[in-house]
Amino acid sequence: MALSKLQRRTRIKKRIRKNITGTTETPRLSVFRSNKEIYAQVINDLDGKTLAAASSLGDKSTKGISKIEQATLIGKKIAEAATAAGVSEVVFDRNGYLYHGRVKALAEAARENGLKF
Helix, strand or coil: CCCCHHHHHHHHHHHHHHHCCCCCCCCCEEEEEEEEHHHHHHHHECCCEEEEEEECCCCHHHHCCCCHHHHHHHHHHHHHHHHCCCCCEEECCCCCCCCCCCCCHHHHHHHHHHCCC
């Protein structure tokens, strides 16, 4: 029996998270994308705390532009928020999504704005 899209992503997500954990020195940059919005969080898994977050939800600067441009803008904002929280290096958690399109745009924008991963 074939897996649904959500089951497939959950399986990939578990496989990725088996090897990736956010520590105090290198927190995890987690990406979630819905059909309309994109979200990013910098998470310390040892303490269970979110250090920085950015999303296109309710952000007036992301209205009226393409989803790729939204992801680029959110990548820039998460890099600025992480730097303000004292984080310069992260491990990237693509959350079961393929590394292309919006996920790739967010990651590249975060790299360009000072995050290392």
